[in-house]
Amino acid sequence: MNGSGPPAERAVAAPADLPLDQRARVARLRIALLASACHPDRGSEPGIGWSWVRSLASLGHDVELFTRADPESNRRTIEVFAQTCGPARLRLHAVPGRPRLPHADRLVPAAMREEWRSLQQYFGWLSTVDELARTGAMTGMDVVHHVTLGSLNSGSTLADLSQPVLFGPVGGGQRCPPELRSLLGASRYGEFLRDAGWATRRLVSPRFRHTMRRADVVLVTNRDTARVAARHGARRVELMMSDGTWADTLPATPPVRDLAAPLLLWVGALRPRKAPGLALRAFRHILDDFPAARLEIVGDGALRPELERLRSELGLTRRVELIGHIPHAEVHARYLRAALLLFTSVRDSLGGQAVDAWASGLPTVSFGHQGVGDFAPPNGSALVPVCAAGQAPRRFAAAVGSILRDPARYERSCAAALEHARRQTLEARADRATALYAELLAGRR
Numbered sequence: 001m002n003g004s005g006p007p008a009e010r011a012v013a014a015p016a017d018l019p020l021d022q023r024a025r026v027a028r029l030r031i032a033l034l035a036s037a038c039h040p041d042r043g044s045e046p047g048i049g050w051s052w053v054r055s056l057a058s059l060g061h062d063v064e065l066f067t068r069a070d071p072e073s074n075r076r077t078i079e080v081f082a083q084t085c086g087p088a089r090l091r092l093h094a095v096p097g098r099p100r101l102p103h104a105d106r107l108v109p110a111a112m113r114e115e116w117r118s119l120q121q122y123f124g125w126l127s128t129v130d131e132l133a134r135t136g137a138m139t140g141m142d143v144v145h146h147v148t149l150g151s152l153n154s155g156s157t158l159a160d161l162s163q164p165v166l167f168g169p170v171g172g173g174q175r176c177p178p179e180l181r182s183l184l185g186a187s188r189y190g191e192f193l194r195d196a197g198w199a200t201r202r203l204v205s206p207r208f209r210h211t212m213r214r215a216d217v218v219l220v221t222n223r224d225t226a227r228v229a230a231r232h233g234a235r236r237v238e239l240m241m242s243d244g245t246w247a248d249t250l251p252a253t254p255p256v257r258d259l260a261a262p263l264l265l266w267v268g269a270l271r272p273r274k275a276p277g278l279a280l281r282a283f284r285h286i287l288d289d290f291p292a293a294r295l296e297i298v299g300d301g302a303l304r305p306e307l308e309r310l311r312s313e314l315g316l317t318r319r320v321e322l323i324g325h326i327p328h329a330e331v332h333a334r335y336l337r338a339a340l341l342l343f344t345s346v347r348d349s350l351g352g353q354a355v356d357a358w359a360s361g362l363p364t365v366s367f368g369h370q371g372v373g374d375f376a377p378p379n380g381s382a383l384v385p386v387c388a389a390g391q392a393p394r395r396f397a398a399a400v401g402s403i404l405r406d407p408a409r410y411e412r413s414c415a416a417a418l419e420h421a422r423r424q425t426l427e428a429r430a431d432r433a434t435a436l437y438a439e440l441l442a443g444r445r
Contacts, residue, residue, distance in 0.1 A: 029437055030062045032141040034158070035148045036125055038065065039073045040080040043328055043352055045148045048242055050077065052147045055430035057081070057089040064141060066132070068125055069094040095132065097125030122149045126156070133158055143437045150242055150349060152218070152225050153198045155207035160214065164440035166433070167211055168219030169242040171349025172198065173228035174370040176273065180346040182389040185306075187272035191347075202232055209233070216440050221350040222371035241375055243352040244426040245359035254361025254414035255336050261292035262339035262404055265362075267331060267353040270301030277303075277310055278344040278392055284314045285397035290404065293319070295342075298334060300325040335360035339410075340400060343372060350375065361418035363410070365399045375424070380417030 033056065035049030042050075049067065057063050067074065074094050081090050138144060138161060145166045146156045152172035158165055175195050181188050202208055212218065212232040219240040220226045229237045257263075264286070266279040276297060283295045297307070297320065304322065311320050335341070341357040343366035350371030354364045358380060366372045368383030376383060382399035384392070403413055 027142075027438075027441075028060050028062065029142040029434075029441075030064065030140065031056055031437070032064045032066065032138045032144040032163075034066045034129060034144070034146040034156070036068055036122055037070075037073070037148055038067045038077050040076060041328070045150060046073065047352075048150065049148050050080075051244065051426045052145070052430075053077065053081065053090065054084060055426045056433070057085040058427070059430055059434055061089070061434070063090050064093065064138075065090060066093045066095055066129055066137075069096040093132075093137070095125060095128050097121055097128055119149075119154075122154065126154065130158070133161060138163070142441065145433070145437075150221070152220065152229060153201055153205075153208060155205060155209075155211035156215070160210075164216045164437065164444060165214070166217045166219060166436060166440075167215040168217075169221045169240040170219065171221045171225050171242070171371060173220070173225030174222055174347055174349065175224070176347040177369065177386045179386055180275075180367075180389050180392070183275045183278055183346055183392070184272045185277075191273070202228070217436055222374050224370060225349075239374065240432065241355065241371075241424055241429065242350055243355040244424050244429050245355065245421055247422070247425040247427050250359055250418065250421060250425075251336075251361060254411075254418050257337070257339045257414075259339060259404055259407060259410060261294070262290055263337060264293060264295045264340050264342055264400070265298065265334055265338035265357075266295065266342045266344070267298045267334075267356075268345070269299050270297075270303040270307065272303065273345060273347045275344040275346050276307055278396065279342045280307065280310050280314060280316060280320065281393035282342065282344075282396035282400070283320065284316065285394055286400050287319065289397075289401050295320045296323055296334065296338070297321070298323045298326060298331055332356070332360070335362050338362060340365060340403060342366075342396065342400075344396070345370075345372070348372065354381075355421070355424070358417040358424075359421040361414040361421075363403050363413040363417055365396055365403070377416050377420035380413050380415075380420055 033052055035052060037046040038049035038053060039046035040050045053063055053065055074092055078092060141163055144158050144161055144163050146158060150170045152170045156167055176184065176191055181191065184191050212229060212234045217236045217238060218229045218234040219238055220229060221242045226237045226239065266276060268274045270276055286293055307322060311317055335357055341353065341362055341364045343351055343354045343364050345351060348370055354366060354372050357364050358377060364381045366383060367386055369386055373383055382403055384395045384399050387395055403410055
């Protein structure tokens, strides 16, 4: 989608938390938005990229999107943008990438190869973006905001630009606690390599060190990552959720759910760090108190055969359904029917599943660490302290019981989850980003 020249300045709605002297008028800005993945119909990184495009344009800004040269994703982004925001606020720059170390994945443990390949593709793409920046492709932009890939460890050499540069929200500083590593099964060795590899990169990568020292603001999705950023010289670090929900999609009140035969939900890729086996083991104990309960596991991945065996071993074949991968709209419908979400990840930047659950007025049970621990609504969730892996199933089951056993408390938990989501919408995130842009630009002037 094409745009021409610097846009005329125009007043847009000022975020409520701006200082009084800045609230009257916020300039319409031209924003260089770096989102390596962007797709309006997908979750995770592509969905996060799209949410920034739409929310910033909806505030009246002009978005210059630098994203991968993915014809299907780019066509869909342009198509949906034209329907929701009009054609004049987006110019899409499809940036080709070059694979890096394409054959080295044979040296990487099998459980890590998918993540490795994704990172190598990303670093190749980022190198091309750096070249574009050096040739003046971002000249005339007011602000540069690098939003995905959502890892602190990748860095961005764009901090060399004269404009204010914001990096994030990103995770990447969180680690699987040692007590929970046995839940990773055969992937424990790969997890050790991951942690060692990222720690080494932080010490030797010029790109990473440069970003920490030169970016105006580093936005992070959890306190673990905030500590890493500060330790490596970041000048200003702030917490911000990477995920959220559009305000107009939130229900007015939480739906009525069946507590006599509660449906529990688990959503995510069937990967070791998501620990879906913990959900099955916890559910075995949950049935002691709620014999009519059911569990649905939504998602697919390499662990599915292992989960099918474990389901059979635990005698849960008739009580647990492995749904597989389904469209996001169908997942949302299940959030509205379920009584509670089990979020069992032992390492996660934040957890979009938990954010989606709160937006459906659905309480969550998770470990009380990393992003989900930092952002969970106090009365709309139950946080299980990190403990020995063998104790985790019973502790999750006890946390579930604490929410479901008391109908009055359950209603309060649903209301608290939904109210929390109303404060953390994608529109609110864009408002806060705009306040940061205005502050940084005022400081430069």
